[in-house]
Amino acid sequence: MIKYKCTLCSKEYKRDEVKYLCPDCSKDYKPGIPLKGVLEAVFNYEFIKKKFDKSNPDWNLFSAVEPEYFPKYPVGNTPFFKIDNYGKEFGFDNIWIKNDGLNPSGSLKDRASFLVVAEANRIKEKNIVTASTGNAASALAAVCASDNKKAIIFVPESAPKAKLVQMYLYGAEVIKVKGTYDDAFRLSLEYTDKNPGLNRNTAYHPLTIEGKKTVGLEIFAQNNFKAPDVILIPVGDGVIISGVFKAFYDLKMSGLIEKLPRLVCVQAEKSNAIHNFIQTGVYKNADNPKTVADSISVSVPSNAYMAKRAVEESKGFSITVSDEEILTAQKLLASKTGIFSEPSSSAAAAALEKLKSSELLDKKEQIVLLITGNGLKDIESVKDF
Numbered sequence: 001m002i003k004y005k006c007t008l009c010s011k012e013y014k015r016d017e018v019k020y021l022c023p024d025c026s027k028d029y030k031p032g033i034p035l036k037g038v039l040e041a042v043f044n045y046e047f048i049k050k051k052f053d054k055s056n057p058d059w060n061l062f063s064a065v066e067p068e069y070f071p072k073y074p075v076g077n078t079p080f081f082k083i084d085n086y087g088k089e090f091g092f093d094n095i096w097i098k099n100d101g102l103n104p105s106g107s108l109k110d111r112a113s114f115l116v117v118a119e120a121n122r123i124k125e126k127n128i129v130t131a132s133t134g135n136a137a138s139a140l141a142a143v144c145a146s147d148n149k150k151a152i153i154f155v156p157e158s159a160p161k162a163k164l165v166q167m168y169l170y171g172a173e174v175i176k177v178k179g180t181y182d183d184a185f186r187l188s189l190e191y192t193d194k195n196p197g198l199n200r201n202t203a204y205h206p207l208t209i210e211g212k213k214t215v216g217l218e219i220f221a222q223n224n225f226k227a228p229d230v231i232l233i234p235v236g237d238g239v240i241i242s243g244v245f246k247a248f249y250d251l252k253m254s255g256l257i258e259k260l261p262r263l264v265c266v267q268a269e270k271s272n273a274i275h276n277f278i279q280t281g282v283y284k285n286a287d288n289p290k291t292v293a294d295s296i297s298v299s300v301p302s303n304a305y306m307a308k309r310a311v312e313e314s315k316g317f318s319i320t321v322s323d324e325e326i327l328t329a330q331k332l333l334a335s336k337t338g339i340f341s342e343p344s345s346s347a348a349a350a351a352l353e354k355l356k357s358s359e360l361l362d363k364k365e366q367i368v369l370l371i372t373g374n375g376l377k378d379i380e381s382v383k384d385f
């Protein structure tokens with residue numbers, strides 16, 4: 001059974017003592033700044049060390065919610081494989097892809113929604129609320145549909161059409177916000193203050209990080225129980241990168257790896273608050289986070305502090321890419337590998353090209369591109385074809 005630990009003040013809480021943020025650290029939180037007092041699940045690593053057996057791995061040892069509560073809706077177990085053509089374009093020998101665009105609703109967000117719905121089963125809650133740029137909402141709507149739950153969604157009206165279509169078809173209650181994702185985030189918190197229902201906002205609910213963690217555990221398992229050298233990760237709110245970090249942190253604490261993979265934070269040039277924070281050490285909201293990569297378009301990244309820690313403790317780094325670089329990479333990746341990734345994920349591919357002459361990456365090391373979302377979710381953004 002897990003405990004929670006505050007990532008800011010390190011205070012520990014019993015599992016059912018807290019629901020969202022650390023009560024102490026979140027006292028002066030208000031929307032418009034990154035979340036304060038995000039909670040991290042703490043496992044009994046000595047127990048995992050004793051029980052985990054590589055020849056018959058029980059991944060539920062790393063799960064913050066017991067499997068009896070899991071929705072019967074398979075997510076994850078997406079392909080992990082080496083690609084030759086794309087990396088060779090830029091002189092890289094050992095490029096791998098984790099294709100999470102093949103999740104049931106088409107993005108990595110299914111993993112977080114799956115675990116939050118499991119938690120809703122555990123605490124017997126029927127309504128789940130979220131703010132989203134589009135994918136978290138379509139994922140939540142999908143998992144809720146499979147498990148007799150109601151998804152209540154706050155989403156910018158400008159979200160790509162396919163993502164909106166998904167939410168409606170899965171039967172969610174959709175509240176279209178005339179504004180940005182940051183406005184939707186604020187409205188969903190106001191709603192949760194006054195109404196029943198579990199809030200799944202990214203990082204606000206600690207199990208979103210734990211859910212996203214499973215992609216890192218799978219990479220480790222599919223890579224013959226080894227950590228790769230580098231993982232390139234598209235970053236918006238900073239929860240995927242924190243989840244991947246948590247996976248390898250848990251593996252290290254359990255004695256299964258010695259060294260963490262270097263995590264590379266890839267952001268869009270204008271939606272660069274976390275990048276900026278890592279570079280300067282001073283946090284500032286992104287003023288006008290306009291980018292073709294809607295899934296990573298955010299002014300106030302919820303999980304800025306943990307994301308920065310993930311990059312620094314893994315000895316990784318951060319980089320930004322322009323919309324033009326993203327769309328060029330999207331096309332090249334598709335034509336060289338057969339993988340059509342949505343713009344946010346194409347940002348990771350764009351970063352690889354941008355780093356071709358950099359000393360930050362070695363041409364021979366094992367580098368993973370994390371493909372977080374399926375390109376069919378946003379065909380409007382594809383320009384030249």
Ligand SMILES: *Cc1c(COP(=O)(O)O)cnc(C)c1O
Nearest residue numbers: 135236237238239240295372373
């Ligand atoms: C949400 C999302 C991201 C960014 O994840 P964060 O946790 O917000 O950093 C990247 N790609 C896709 C497809 C997403 O849906």
Ligand SMILES: [Zn+2]
Nearest residue numbers: 006009022025
């Ligand atoms: Zn705290």
